[in-house]
Amino acid sequence: MKRLLLGILALLLVLTWLVLYLQAEPSNWSSTVASxxxxxxxxxxxxxxxxxxxxxxxxxxPVWMMGCLGVGLxxxxxxxxxxxxxxxxxxxxxxxxxxxxxxxxxxxxxxxxAGSGAKSVTG
Numbered sequence: 598m599k600r601l602l603l604g605i606l607a608l609l610l611v612l613t614w615l616v617l618y619l620q621a622e623p624s625n626w627s628s629t630v631a632s633x634x635x636x637x638x639x640x641x642x643x644x645x646x647x648x649x650x651x652x653x654x655x656x657x658x659p660v661w662m663m664g665c666l667g668v669g670l671x672x673x674x675x676x677x678x679x680x681x682x683x684x685x686x687x688x689x690x691x692x693x694x695x696x697x698x699x700x701x702x703x704x705x706x707x708x709x710x711a712g713s714g715a716k717s718v719t720g
Contacts, residue, residue, distance in 0.1 A: 604645040610638030665690055 617623070617631035644651065655663070669683045 600645060600648045603641055603648065607638050607641035607645055610634045610641065614638060659694070662690065662694065 611634070614631045614635040617627045617634065620627055623631075658666075666687065669687050673680045673683050
């Protein structure tokens, strides 16, 4: 349902751009709104195409990492020169993030020897 809604919203934004673009007398306001609708519609259309992959990537990110990315993005929008600090900090967080613990070995010592092609020696 979310993907369908995303696609419909993208289509509506692109159609709004088309209507505003084909107006007989374009004004400064209508051209500004038209360009915003086109850009937002194209971005939402790209997200609609990549929706399953985006969900897969987001499911692998920890919650704290998504929060840090959001704060960093907002900082770069508000203060563009902060990208010099924010981008390396995000890369460092990604590289130095905690890794999941390794799983302990199975009690049998791994896969069974019967299916591995090894000869069994019986006495």
